[in-house]
Amino acid sequence: MHVPAEGLPERVTIYEVGARDGLQNEKNVVPVEVKVEFLDRLAGAGLAVLEATSFVHPKWVPQLADAADLLDRLDRRDGVDYPVLVPNERGLDRALDAGVQHIAIFASATETFARKNLNRTLDEQFAMFSPVVKRARGEGLRVRAYVSMAFGDPWEGAVAPAQVAAVGRRLIDMGCWQFSLGDTIGTGTPGHAEAVIDACVAAGLPVDVLAVHFHDTYGQALANTLAALRRGVTTVDASAGGLGGCPYAESATGNLATEDLVWMLDGLGIAHGADLDKLVETSTWMAERLGRPSPSRVVRALAG
Amino acid sequence: MHVPAEGLPERVTIYEVGARDGLQNEKNVVPVEVKVEFLDRLAGAGLAVLEATSFVHPKWVPQLADAADLLDRLDRRDGVDYPVLVPNERGLDRALDAGVQHIAIFASATETFARKNLNRTLDEQFAMFSPVVKRARGEGLRVRAYVSMAFGDPWEGAVAPAQVAAVGRRLIDMGCWQFSLGDTIGTGTPGHAEAVIDACVAAGLPVDVLAVHFHDTYGQALANTLAALRRGVTTVDASAGGLGGCPYAESATGNLATEDLVWMLDGLGIAHGADLDKLVETSTWMAERLGRPSPSRVVRALAG
Numbered sequence: 032m033h034v035p036a037e038g039l040p041e042r043v044t045i046y047e048v049g050a051r052d053g054l055q056n057e058k059n060v061v062p063v064e065v066k067v068e069f070l071d072r073l074a075g076a077g078l079a080v081l082e083a084t085s086f087v088h089p090k091w092v093p094q095l096a097d098a099a100d101l102l103d104r105l106d107r108r109d110g111v112d113y114p115v116l117v118p119n120e121r122g123l124d125r126a127l128d129a130g131v132q133h134i135a136i137f138a139s140a141t142e143t144f145a146r147k148n149l150n151r152t153l154d155e156q157f158a159m160f161s162p163v164v165k166r167a168r169g170e171g172l173r174v175r176a177y178v179s180m181a182f183g184d185p186w187e188g189a190v191a192p193a194q195v196a197a198v199g200r201r202l203i204d205m206g207c208w209q210f211s212l213g214d215t216i217g218t219g220t221p222g223h224a225e226a227v228i229d230a231c232v233a234a235g236l237p238v239d240v241l242a243v244h245f246h247d248t249y250g251q252a253l254a255n256t257l258a259a260l261r262r263g264v265t266t267v268d269a270s271a272g273g274l275g276g277c278p279y280a281e282s283a284t285g286n287l288a289t290e291d292l293v294w295m296l297d298g299l300g301i302a303h304g305a306d307l308d309k310l311v312e313t314s315t316w317m318a319e320r321l322g323r324p325s326p327s328r329v330v331r332a333l334a335g
Numbered sequence: 336m337h338v339p340a341e342g343l344p345e346r347v348t349i350y351e352v353g354a355r356d357g358l359q360n361e362k363n364v365v366p367v368e369v370k371v372e373f374l375d376r377l378a379g380a381g382l383a384v385l386e387a388t389s390f391v392h393p394k395w396v397p398q399l400a401d402a403a404d405l406l407d408r409l410d411r412r413d414g415v416d417y418p419v420l421v422p423n424e425r426g427l428d429r430a431l432d433a434g435v436q437h438i439a440i441f442a443s444a445t446e447t448f449a450r451k452n453l454n455r456t457l458d459e460q461f462a463m464f465s466p467v468v469k470r471a472r473g474e475g476l477r478v479r480a481y482v483s484m485a486f487g488d489p490w491e492g493a494v495a496p497a498q499v500a501a502v503g504r505r506l507i508d509m510g511c512w513q514f515s516l517g518d519t520i521g522t523g524t525p526g527h528a529e530a531v532i533d534a535c536v537a538a539g540l541p542v543d544v545l546a547v548h549f550h551d552t553y554g555q556a557l558a559n560t561l562a563a564l565r566r567g568v569t570t571v572d573a574s575a576g577g578l579g580g581c582p583y584a585e586s587a588t589g590n591l592a593t594e595d596l597v598w599m600l601d602g603l604g605i606a607h608g609a610d611l612d613k614l615v616e617t618s619t620w621m622a623e624r625l626g627r628p629s630p631s632r633v634v635r636a637l638a639g
Binding site: 182288 | 336341486487524525527551553554555560561562598599602603631633
């Protein structure tokens with residue numbers, strides 16, 4: 032039953048992260064031909080934005096060491112956007128070689144995570160990103176940013192919304208077109224989601240440069256998404272089948288499952304372009320490849 | 336981090352259904368002493384309303400055939416309410432014998448489910464409940480009602496909110512003090528939750544006679560709960576550890592997990608009286624008794 036609710040957007044862009052954020056957290060390396068088929072099936076299911084892979088050094092993310100090969104094999108469809116994660120200038124070189132048109136950089140909202148993940152201070156991370164963003168823009172690429180640990184940080188606890196907004200503001204000022212508020216450890220709740228979005232708007236940012244990236248570690252991802260939609264956010268990151276975990280959170284559950292999001296959007300009559308049956312089919316197929324059931328409630332309910 | 340959101344209640348009553356709705360759906364019968372300890376641990380975790388068992392005929396629900404024995408063994412605490420499901424006059428006799436002070440009846444929002452579950456038409460179910468409610472009230476008992484299939488019905492599809500409200504209205508007029516809107520198959524989404532609540536209010540019912548009972552079959556339970564809270568509902572049914580499924584939905588996942596609800600309420604700064612750590616401890620203990628992990632995201636994240 033389609034029952035719209037008040038104050039929600041008419042259309043949402045699903046930013047699908049399963050092939051990158053999902054598979055980079057898999058213990059086993061998935062064969063490149065499986066990744067290619069996965070992305071192709073996701074495109075076939077109507078998803079128009081598919082983060083395809085990452086040019087992070089293979090030493091850190093061996094699961095995605097095949098990034099160049101993957102992009103070479105992938106039949107990139109018209110009308111589908113295939114952003115790729117790029118950590119630094121070397122990664123940008125590789126992305127440019129592969130003909131990528133949209134990259135994503137991975138920033139931290141907190142001092143501790145910047146040091147642990149990037150070996151930089153919170154401030155120094157911008158100096159690292161700046162030449163990457165500048166050169167990418169000069170080459171005509173779009174640059175998205177992740178703001179990770181935007182809600183809670185395993186070392187620092189709750190993160191001040193104003194601090195998150197300040198990081199986002201610098202990324203936009205630097206030339207990023209969008210940033211995604213990452214609840215990397217999944218501790219956020221709906222009022223907190225509203226507060227972070229409100230802080231970004233108070234920092235002078237239009238709501239349409241915001242995306243949300245909720246993890247379902249504590250079961251809050253969809254409720255937080257609903258709160259974000261009510262605040263006018265129209266880009267939602269999700270992972271087909273709920274693929275992916277977080278190495279910094281002690282839990283098997285990770286990203287918001289695309290299917291669970293689509294079920295809610297369908298119920299609310301919000302357009303998104305994806306075909307739920309094909310998504311469930313794809314995630315069921317992928318779960319077989321990975322040898323374990325999808326954590327998505329919808330996939331479990333419908334895969335029968 | 337506690338971040339209140341606008342338009343939400345300050346306090347919520349958690350109506351804990353794990354011992355009844357959860358355990359009645361277990362394949363194996365749980366020993367009575369485990370049930371007693373489960374209820375006692377839940378009371379110790381601060382839950383003030385615990386649906387304890389059911390006087391449905393053991394032929395239909397053998398898992399709860401020990402209802403009288405359970406209530407006899409249970410040390411009922413002051414300040415804790417232990418409602419018991421009662422299907423008919425025979426069940427009421429047994430509940431009265433056991434010194435129960437609060438019963439719940441199980442009505443259907445749809446014609447088909449009334450026939451399948453109660454062997455009555457939608458109208459006839461009221462004739463069946465009427466003498467039960469009347470006599471229970473005469474004995475000084477409170478009577479809660481469930482309105483099952485209040486969102487979707489596996490045979491009829493989506494259920495009209497006005498029909499649900501009409502069923503609820505008749506139950507309140509009959510003498511029930513509260514009814515719980517049951518999304519028995521878990522298909523509802525937040526706008527639908529709002530529409531059903533609005534229909535009840537439009538039927539002249541004050542919002543405080545409403546409770547919500549969401550199943551997480553499609554991952555929607557917490558988002559729907561958030562929508563219901565925004566509409567002023569202050570009683571939420573949940574099941575410790577997410578115990579319980581629905582025999583009419585093809586999925587392993589069932590009730591909203593109490594812990595996932597508590598995580599959200601804590602984040603929103605909404606008072607509820609329960610202690611999350613003790614709940615997680617209880618559900619972990621129960622999962623060991625049942626021999627499988629809890630489907631609650633919070634229990635999985637914190638039990639590690």
